[in-house]
Amino acid sequence: MSRALPRPVSRIVLAALITLSGSLAYEAMAQAQGPSRAEQLIKYRQALYTVLGGNFGPIAAMASGKAPFDPGQAALRAERVHFVARMLNEGFPAESVKGAPTRAKADIWANRAEFDRLLEELQQKTAELERTARTGDEAAIKRAVGATGQACKNCHDKFREEEKR
Amino acid sequence: MSRALPRPVSRIVLAALITLSGSLAYEAMAQAQGPSRAEQLIKYRQALYTVLGGNFGPIAAMASGKAPFDPGQAALRAERVHFVARMLNEGFPAESVKGAPTRAKADIWANRAEFDRLLEELQQKTAELERTARTGDEAAIKRAVGATGQACKNCHDKFREEEKR
Numbered sequence: 001m002s003r004a005l006p007r008p009v010s011r012i013v014l015a016a017l018i019t020l021s022g023s024l025a026y027e028a029m030a031q032a033q034g035p036s037r038a039e040q041l042i043k044y045r046q047a048l049y050t051v052l053g054g055n056f057g058p059i060a061a062m063a064s065g066k067a068p069f070d071p072g073q074a075a076l077r078a079e080r081v082h083f084v085a086r087m088l089n090e091g092f093p094a095e096s097v098k099g100a101p102t103r104a105k106a107d108i109w110a111n112r113a114e115f116d117r118l119l120e121e122l123q124q125k126t127a128e129l130e131r132t133a134r135t136g137d138e139a140a141i142k143r144a145v146g147a148t149g150q151a152c153k154n155c156h157d158k159f160r161e162e163e164k165r
Numbered sequence: 166m167s168r169a170l171p172r173p174v175s176r177i178v179l180a181a182l183i184t185l186s187g188s189l190a191y192e193a194m195a196q197a198q199g200p201s202r203a204e205q206l207i208k209y210r211q212a213l214y215t216v217l218g219g220n221f222g223p224i225a226a227m228a229s230g231k232a233p234f235d236p237g238q239a240a241l242r243a244e245r246v247h248f249v250a251r252m253l254n255e256g257f258p259a260e261s262v263k264g265a266p267t268r269a270k271a272d273i274w275a276n277r278a279e280f281d282r283l284l285e286e287l288q289q290k291t292a293e294l295e296r297t298a299r300t301g302d303e304a305a306i307k308r309a310v311g312a313t314g315q316a317c318k319n320c321h322d323k324f325r326e327e328e329k330r
Binding site: 043044046047048050051054080083084087 | 208209211212213215216219245248249252
């Protein structure tokens with residue numbers, strides 16, 4: 001009878017089981033009785049912004065003179081800022097309008113084309129920031145940081161609540 | 166008298182001010198009376214893992230057959246997993262041992278060489294995952310996902326609490 005069972009368990013299946021038991025992704029599944037899908041999506045979105053801000057911070061500090069200019073650090077931070085900025089498109093699925101405290105206004109989903117336009121502008125600025133940071137040209141980097149910060153602000157002014165709801 | 170003041174305000178300074186007013190980094194500074202430095206560092210670390218897991222999840226789901234195999238998605242997710250895995254070194258500064266709920270065991274800092282070794286192993290596996298995913302070879306990708314998941318697990322078993330403290 002046991003021969004009717006799907007066996008032997010292949011190395012691939014074993015590897016997948018190990019993967020699932022070890023992965024952080026699995027953690028989210030194991031907490032299925034915990035956070036809702038909306039909560040998970042909102043947590044993911046907020047994590048993207050935390051990582052983005054955590055890397056924009058140091059290059060903005062250099063640009064404003066609060067930290068000494070370090071071309072290697074500037075290039076590293078700019079690369080990360082652009083990489084994460086390009087992940088933001090996935091941060092706003094329809095299911096994430098509500099379900100956890102969020103500063104993302106419902107206007108984002110009501111006026112998605114405008115939101116997407118501002119996000120694309122941000123990504124153009126972060127692409128330029130990354131390109132510029134690779135050159136090590138301090139004055140140009142400062143301008144690109146300013147343009148990126150302005151692109152952040154343009155979207156926040158329209159689509160971000162001042163306080164968490 | 167006013168001529169003794171540092172003026173005119175340069176375009177660079179203006180750009181920096183715009184940057185700071187608009188940036189997410191500034192938000193963290195504005196909340197200086199809010200979260201402590203340790204809380205901010207722990208939040209940043211947890212955000213890295215959230216982003217990592219949010220991208221490993223879809224490729225692990227493909228590898229385990231829970232989602233249909235999509236070579237483009239696999240390559241995208243693998244690139245992100247490797248990119249974020251390389252950011253983890255910055256996730257564990259000494260000031261982040263405690264100060265907010267965290268599953269990171271104090272053993273990480275007491276036994277940093279071992280932790281760093283396991284992190285480097287993870288990064289070797291995610292580098293291989295990224296390389297493999299570019300080829301579109303489904304069987305090889307599944308193996309690389311398994312190896313990455315095992316590297317996650319090796320570190321979690323030693324250095325991650327089962328429950329948040």
